[in-house]
Amino acid sequence: MIGPRPAGGRAVVLDLDEDAEPAQTAAAVRSLAKQLGVALLEVVPGAQTVLVVATGPAGLQQLLAALPRLPSAPTAAETTGVVVELPARYDGADLDHVARTTGLSVEQVVHRHSAVVYRSAFSGFAPGFAYLSGLDPVLRLPRRDTPRTAVPAGSLAVADGWTAVYPRRTPGGWHLLGTVDVPVFDLGVDPPALLGPGRRVRFVPTS
């Protein structure tokens, strides 16, 4: 582990070693805090980090002092379960842009994006938003320079090494490839998030 990096007066971002699994590390941080009797407000796994927010600076310092006791590199739990198949209309506003930038035809973009079984690595950004890993490296593009103030609900998008479905109309800086009509976050369903960590998902093109 490198860091910790301060994020205000009572939070830190922990940079993780490449082989450490953020979701597992987050669980280890929660259990360490419990042992210490330190109250934490949030523990948020990211792609290669864990954000830890304490209720105050004193608790944070107490936790940081004990961090060497964390298991060195918790690794990923087994990924099991069925593959969720989501029908996708490849009609996104950035489809042509992605094709031009990658040097592919639109058909090739659709084929490469829909050929992969993705894995939900972690949740974030907004309720039900799952960062799906496994994107074809050819489709890897930096985020937009200026995020859109609103992207349509159900937008299927890519950025960097990730793909995701925007659960609802929100601001967004990713490239829009298409639309998924199946709700990915529904408070009437338990659990509300369709694509929880560890879930595998594939997108099936529809016309």
Place this chain on the structure above:
Amino acid sequence: MTRWLEVLDPGPLTTVQDAGRPGLAHLGVPASGALDRPSARLANRLVGNEVQAALLECTVSGPTLRAGPGGALVAVTGAPAPVHVAGRACDVGVALWVPAGEVLRVGPATAGLRSYIAVRGGLQVEPVLGSRSYDVLSGLGPAPLAAGQRLPVGPACGTVPAADVVPPPDLDAEPLLPVVLGPRDDWFAPDAVVLLTAARWTVTADSNRIGVRLAGPPLARRRHEQLPPEGVVTGSVQVPADGQPVLFLADHPTTGGYPVLAVVDEDALPAAAQARPGTTLRFSVGHRS
């Protein structure tokens, strides 16, 4: 007796807020909640509520409400605004009695951006994930006020403080927001920190409960690779690739893929939330903890 407030005119954007739903960021659920927390607590205190009771957060201008049977004890705090009860001008920062069938009108804020209206008993709209706050990012919580709607009001508990009057907050023309550098200050060019604290930042019109979007000199990066998405805290000054920072407020996305240059002290966030589009604000670097 069932008690309610009827919405005659919702105002530009009036939402129900309480202390929000912290603790769920790992599920992508923003904390949400009243942006100017001290003003919200004060409004609740003035009508004898628990400080975290659900109340109304007005944006730019307030609503017009009619008290249902039994009347309503209300208080307006935060951004000062003209207040009328039954057509008569009243003060902010004091408990006001609105008799049954009479109208409470809260007008455009004369300074600041967000006024708060508490009603004795609190607003008893349906909670979602433990909170009655409306979150503009996720859409969780009760939708913004709409004309014709009846807002249920809970039973009163506790006592109302006697003759308590509080002057409106002193809303600085140009707030100075103290920050702690990091977590990704090392991703920026050395002059970015200098610019952050030297420049006057203009609040732009697309600011909202998610964040205060700022315009000023572009903050340049030293590292140009993509930041793997990571958790962000309220108060983060996140800098997208165009170099124009966004100061995250309560409804901010729980993770982000642009680096955070600095984090504003929590105590200074109410002032940021009261900054109107077109006004300016500044940052100061205290220490690196």
